[in-house]
Amino acid sequence: MSKFNPNNMTAFEIGFYAYGILDANEARRITIPCRSERYMSLSKELNVQIADPRGNARAAYNAGVAYAVCQQMRLELPRILAEAAPA
Secondary structure (H helix, E strand, O other), rough: OHHHHHHOOOOOHHHHHHHHHHHHHOOOOOOOOOOOOOHHHHHHHHOOOOOOOOOOOOEEEEEEEEHHHHHHHHHHHHHHHHHHHOO
16 A cells, blocks of 8 residues: 555545545544544445555545645634734
């Protein structure tokens, strides 16, 4: 199994990436893959195994979460800094 590259994902990994984005946008906390109902249901549906030759499901999920968190910070940071600035 090769190292995960978010710029070159397989069709197998794209589903996990999308679920990571959805979970990060809907949750109040960052969800780890084993606690995500979406991740677990897709893992069971696709019969994911450790070192699966189709791709790295966990890394793709985590990349999706990281992308969504980054996007949220870009949107929220200016507002947070404006509120924290002394008047």
